Amino acid sequence: MHDSRIPFSQLVAVIASALRGAGASPETAEVLATNCASCERDGALSHGVFRVPGYVASLRSGWADGAATPIVERVGGAFVRVDAANGFSQPALAAAATEIDAVIEDAGVAVVAIRDSHHFSSLWPDLEPFAEKGLVAITMVTGGAAVIPRDAHQKVLGTNPFAFASPVAGRLPLVVDFATSSMSHGDLQLAAKAGRTVPIGTGTGTSGRDTEDPGEILADGGLLPFGGYKGAALSIMVELLASGLTGGSFSYRNDLVFAQHAADGSTAKTGQLLILIDPDRGASGYAERVAEFVGALRNAGMERLPADQRYRVRAEAELGGVPITPAIRELMDTQPCD
Amino acid sequence: MHDSRIPFSQLVAVIASALRGAGASPETAEVLATNCASCERDGALSHGVFRVPGYVASLRSGWADGAATPIVERVGGAFVRVDAANGFSQPALAAAATEIDAVIEDAGVAVVAIRDSHHFSSLWPDLEPFAEKGLVAITMVTGGAAVIPRDAHQKVLGTNPFAFASPVAGRLPLVVDFATSSMSHGDLQLAAKAGRTVPIGTGTGTSGRDTEDPGEILADGGLLPFGGYKGAALSIMVELLASGLTGGSFSYRNDLVFAQHAADGSTAKTGQLLILIDPDRGASGYAERVAEFVGALRNAGMERLPADQRYRVRAEAELGGVPITPAIRELMDTQPCD
Numbered sequence: 001m002h003d004s005r006i007p008f009s010q011l012v013a014v015i016a017s018a019l020r021g022a023g024a025s026p027e028t029a030e031v032l033a034t035n036c037a038s039c040e041r042d043g044a045l046s047h048g049v050f051r052v053p054g055y056v057a058s059l060r061s062g063w064a065d066g067a068a069t070p071i072v073e074r075v076g077g078a079f080v081r082v083d084a085a086n087g088f089s090q091p092a093l094a095a096a097a098t099e100i101d102a103v104i105e106d107a108g109v110a111v112v113a114i115r116d117s118h119h120f121s122s123l124w125p126d127l128e129p130f131a132e133k134g135l136v137a138i139t140m141v142t143g144g145a146a147v148i149p150r151d152a153h154q155k156v157l158g159t160n161p162f163a164f165a166s167p168v169a170g171r172l173p174l175v176v177d178f179a180t181s182s183m184s185h186g187d188l189q190l191a192a193k194a195g196r197t198v199p200i201g202t203g204t205g206t207s208g209r210d211t212e213d214p215g216e217i218l219a220d221g222g223l224l225p226f227g228g229y230k231g232a233a234l235s236i237m238v239e240l241l242a243s244g245l246t247g248g249s250f251s252y253r254n255d256l257v258f259a260q261h262a263a264d265g266s267t268a269k270t271g272q273l274l275i276l277i278d279p280d281r282g283a284s285g286y287a288e289r290v291a292e293f294v295g296a297l298r299n300a301g302m303e304r305l306p307a308d309q310r311y312r313v314r315a316e317a318e319l320g321g322v323p324i325t326p327a328i329r330e331l332m333d334t335q336p337c338d
Numbered sequence: 339m340h341d342s343r344i345p346f347s348q349l350v351a352v353i354a355s356a357l358r359g360a361g362a363s364p365e366t367a368e369v370l371a372t373n374c375a376s377c378e379r380d381g382a383l384s385h386g387v388f389r390v391p392g393y394v395a396s397l398r399s400g401w402a403d404g405a406a407t408p409i410v411e412r413v414g415g416a417f418v419r420v421d422a423a424n425g426f427s428q429p430a431l432a433a434a435a436t437e438i439d440a441v442i443e444d445a446g447v448a449v450v451a452i453r454d455s456h457h458f459s460s461l462w463p464d465l466e467p468f469a470e471k472g473l474v475a476i477t478m479v480t481g482g483a484a485v486i487p488r489d490a491h492q493k494v495l496g497t498n499p500f501a502f503a504s505p506v507a508g509r510l511p512l513v514v515d516f517a518t519s520s521m522s523h524g525d526l527q528l529a530a531k532a533g534r535t536v537p538i539g540t541g542t543g544t545s546g547r548d549t550e551d552p553g554e555i556l557a558d559g560g561l562l563p564f565g566g567y568k569g570a571a572l573s574i575m576v577e578l579l580a581s582g583l584t585g586g587s588f589s590y591r592n593d594l595v596f597a598q599h600a601a602d603g604s605t606a607k608t609g610q611l612l613i614l615i616d617p618d619r620g621a622s623g624y625a626e627r628v629a630e631f632v633g634a635l636r637n638a639g640m641e642r643l644p645a646d647q648r649y650r651v652r653a654e655a656e657l658g659g660v661p662i663t664p665a666i667r668e669l670m671d672t673q674p675c676d
Contacts, residue, residue, distance in 0.1 A: 076446025079447055106414070107445050111446070113620040115621065152638040154637075166582075178568045227568060234514075244627050244628050245621075281414050281451075282417075282584050283453065289588075293590075297490070300490040301489060302487060302494070303489070
């Protein structure tokens with residue numbers, strides 16, 4: 001182990017320690033730290049250790065409850081409703097795991113509607129385990145208001161990520177995870193911090209003008225949806241499903257709350273929807289057919305599938321440890337390694 | 339009634355007559371004609387009467403079975419599997435209606451996986467009735483290979499439309515329906531026929547070069563996905579769900595079939611997936627919360643919501659009839675009005 005790298009398990013321990021120190025229960029700290037360290041390990045730095053101060057601020061202020069007890073209810077043969085009770089979404093999903101397994105066994109499908117929840121990470125860590133079990137999985141989550149569609153003049157949508165995962169016979173799952181904005185809020189913040197410009201079309205700035213300055217987009221404007229009106233439509237769908245249907249807050253409401261509680265923390269309290277389907281109910285041999293389709297994509301020239309880059313970085317980290325960034329160094333300097 | 343317009347019911351009758359003449363059963367002809375006339379009425383001309391010759395060619399050659407009897411099976415508390423038996427998707431969905439109602443009542447969710455089916459229309463007509471009943475609905479369908487992602491060198495994806503519908507308290511449903519390609523195949527064909535150019539980014543032509551010529555895209559190249567790699571990822575999801583999970587054909591396979599059976603007809607035999615959710619299981623008052631969100635969108639400047647233009651054109655047609663296009667005139671001249 002080169003000393004510019006840290007073993008994954010040690011990174012989890014350092015993050016968990018920081019979260020416990022801010023008020024998270026040991027269970028919640030473990031779930032969130034594993035999630036956050038996984039993002040860092042896989043090269044998704046905008047959702048990795050970079051976000052620990054945000055978690056800590058939310059927990060310390062009590063804006064998010066790190067010791068919340070989620071309430072899991074089955075409200076139909078295929079419908080699981082989870083009240084995250086102002087805690088984070090990932091421990092709420094973990095609390096529903098047994099119920100979800102039972103629902104899928106009975107119904108072949110599970111809709112999981114999580115409300116009153118904070119989600120401050122990528123979506124792929126939520127879905128990968130389901131795809132590894134052979135399920136097809138979709139999820140989406142709302143956030144704080146950050147996006148101004150072309151025909152609007154104020155922030156009204158979150159960056160509203162959408163994710164999809166599927167098993168593939170003989171290889172790791174195919175996992176898609178993208179913001180319905182042109183760029184994630186984390187990447188925009190990283191660009192601003194690094195003094196980089198962003199492409200025209202990323203967002204609008206002062207008075208709605210196009211700009212390459214991420215700082216101006218953050219301060220005076222907003223991100224644009226990806227792909228024009230189609231991306232905006234998809235983002236609206238995410239608001240309706242992850243907030244409307246779950247009973248969580250819409251992103252635009254969070255923005256109002258943020259304005260009043262800016263000092264309390266940076267995580268958005270919204271909702272998350274998951275749709276899980278046993279694909280073999282449709283026709284047996286699903287994963288094999290997907291492998292055949294993946295072969296067709298490769299034949300057509302698509303060498304790199306969604307998630308492949310992540311798996312490559314992960315494999316390196318599994319061999320040599322996770323590269324220590326300044327953010328990790330800072331965290332290690334303030335936390336005892338247990 | 340101005341004689342440049344035709345009443346909706348009469349348009350349905352003319353189309354149904356053409357479809358029966360090509361071998362469709364009365365039931366299938368009625369379902370497809372109502373669907374096709376609805377697209378025409380709502381101004382979605384690329385999926386309206388323009389497509390009747392395609393239906394007729396598929397039916398006449400026996401490539402699609404206009405008298406197919408769909409087989410509906412419930413294979414889990416929330417999973418309905420439908421074998422369209424080489425018929426069209428819309429009558430197969432109609433055949434599953436009673437089963438779907440029962441499943442939603444029990445489970446709060448229904449996944450409907452239709453396979454061995456032809457879908458040659460827009461998706462919104464499939465979803466609108468569910469949203470009118472208070473359900474949230476998602477659907478997607480594959481087609482013939484038509485799309486070449488930027489990192490590929492041959493057509494490997496369909497135009498793979500994706501649609502979403504939701505009830506809104508006090509108004510017509512919010513319905514989103516878009517091709518995951520930059521443009522629908524029908525609109526591309528209409529542009530070529532009219533001699534119009536299309537924007538750079540719509541598709542690639544000879545040797546993969548960017549082109550504004552829709553004819554070149556059709557003949558030598560392919561459409562691009564909308565929104566770059568995110569649109570491509572969404573299109574891949576549609577392939578996995580509407581073809582992989584249902585047991586239908588992937589779009590790239592249809593292209594191979596088309597090459598062998600070009601004279602037989604132009605409809606693609608694939609599959610369709612629907613996900614239907616009772617949103618009030620998540621939290622009561624869903625439609626009211628959506629109405630509140632729609633109000634926020636309007637406050638932010640989004641005056642026109644997805645589907646609003648369609649509803650406006652529909653309202654005009656309901657008052658004055660459907661405008662008679664050359665395609666309708668041609669059809670009327672060859673069919674007795676019954």
